[in-house]
Amino acid sequence: MRNISDLIEQYLKHMLQDSPEGAVEIQRNDLADKFSCxxxxxxxxxxxxxxxxxxxxxxxxxxxxGYIRIQRIDLPALKAIQYHIEQTIGECVDQSAAEGLIYQLEEARLVSKREANLLRAAVQRETIALKLPLRDEMRARLLRSMLISLLVK
Known part of the structure; x- marks a missing residue:
């Protein structure tokens, strides 16, 4: 069975998907009442x-x-994806930022679940067993190279 956090996340994502503006405004207390939390x-x-x-x-x-407004930020068009990757990753990237970018690409269906899992495995700190800042530099090089190979056709 899924936990309450997963249910709330899925509910909000469905609301965003159904929204023509790509944004939703919610009231925290109303949502808490809906999920009894x-x-x-x-x-x-x-x-x-x-x-x-x-x-x-x-x-x-x-x-x-008061309200909470959540808005989906779309990735740039595929023509600009290489530039977006360069800007997001830069010369070094920490594990959290790398995983966030991978998540964003998977959510946008630019990489498959399997590809996302392979990318995550390659950028883990346990995989890149180097000391900082070399580890973040190597992670950036690996991630940039793999993403460009996957996305730029």
């Missing part, structure tokens, strides 16, 4: 699963009538 559970899901690295922009307004 505490509002902090909603905060947790949004702060861990709807990050900039994963392709989402989140803004919130506190107080009476």
């Amino acid at each position: 505490v509002p902090s559970q909603i905060n947790y899901v949004i702060s861990t699963r709807f990050t900039m690295e994963k392709g989402y922009m989140v803004e919130s307004k506190r107080g009476g009538g």
